[in-house]
Amino acid sequence: MRDYVRLTGVLLIVCVIAGAVLGATNYITEDKIAEQAVKANDEARRSVMPQSKDFEKIEEDKVSEILSNAGYDSIREVYEAKSDGNIIGYAIKIAPKGYGGEVEVMVGVDSEGKVSGIKVGKNGETPGLGKNATTPRFQEQFNMKNWTDGVKVIKNGTPKDNEIVAIAGATITSSAVTKGVNQALNLAKELSGK
Numbered sequence: 001m002r003d004y005v006r007l008t009g010v011l012l013i014v015c016v017i018a019g020a021v022l023g024a025t026n027y028i029t030e031d032k033i034a035e036q037a038v039k040a041n042d043e044a045r046r047s048v049m050p051q052s053k054d055f056e057k058i059e060e061d062k063v064s065e066i067l068s069n070a071g072y073d074s075i076r077e078v079y080e081a082k083s084d085g086n087i088i089g090y091a092i093k094i095a096p097k098g099y100g101g102e103v104e105v106m107v108g109v110d111s112e113g114k115v116s117g118i119k120v121g122k123n124g125e126t127p128g129l130g131k132n133a134t135t136p137r138f139q140e141q142f143n144m145k146n147w148t149d150g151v152k153v154i155k156n157g158t159p160k161d162n163e164i165v166a167i168a169g170a171t172i173t174s175s176a177v178t179k180g181v182n183q184a185l186n187l188a189k190e191l192s193g194k
Contacts, residue, residue, distance in 0.1 A: 040121065041106070045079060045091040048108030048117035052081035055091055058191075066190050074180045075187060081108065089116060090188045094180035099172040100124035103133065105180050109188035113147040118181060123173075130173035138167055138174075147185040147194075153178045 045055050058078040060067075067075055077093040089110040095102040103123040108116035120133045132138060141164035145151045149162035153174050159165050166174035 041077075041093070044093075044106035044119040044121060045081075045108075047119050048106050049081040049089055049091050049110075051083060051110075051116075052088060052091070053083050055079040055081055063187075063191070066187065072183055072187060074183055076104075078187065078191070087111065090184075090191060092184040092187060094184055096176040096180035096183075098123060098125050098133075098176040099130050099170070100126060103130075103173065103176055103180070105177055107142075107181055107184035109147070109185055111192065113185070113189060113192070113194065115142045115145045115151075115181065115185065118142045118177070120177065125170065125173050129167065130170040132167045132170060133173050133177055138164075141165065142181055145181070145185070147189040150182050150185060151178050 042055075046052070049055075056079060058080060063078055066072070074094045074096040075092060076095050079091040080087050081089040081091050089108060092107045092109065094105050094107060096105070097103075101124040103125060104121040106119045106121065108118070110116045118139050120139060123130070123133070125131050125133060141159070142151065145162060145164075152163045153166050153171070154163050155166050155171065157165070164174070164178060
């Protein structure tokens with residue numbers, strides 16, 4: 001019986017020390033992790049709208065009426081892309097639900113209503129399958145797609161102007177990213193008043 005009490009006491013002490021170390025580590029790194037997330041978002045915006053000199057976040061209250069409409073469930077952040085004080089497009093962060101959870105994607109839409117680029121970020125998709133959404137080969141398919149035609153997913157074959165080819169074995173991920181890109185295109189169209 002004594003051995004059980006002693007073993008329980010030792011285990012309790014180890015757990016308390018481990019918990020304290022983890023808590024201290026989290027406290028120390030929390031700001032750095034948040035700083036890295038801000039930096040990654042900024043880099044993603046610049047990669048999808050390289051012609052923009054600065055980005056101005058559109059506050060949620062200004063777009064809440066539009067976002068309350070059905071069909072905008074994956075929109076997370078909206079930025080006006082500006083050059084010399086003029087709006088040249090939008091950088092829109094989306095998080096559609098893929099196979100392994102939300103897939104963060106930054107979408108650039110220029111003032112002509114065309115996708116200037118997408119950048120797939122943090123996601124929990126399957127390595128070797130859905131994770132391939134982060135490859136340039138997949139992401140570049142969205143370039144120059146427009147808000148008039150939208151984007152559709154095909155499983156194979158030669159895509160038409162408004163189509164992209166799904167990642168082999170990851171149709172759910174491909175469809176999720178495409179759904180999000182279509183939401184971003186529609187939102188950019190509404191914001192531009194066209």
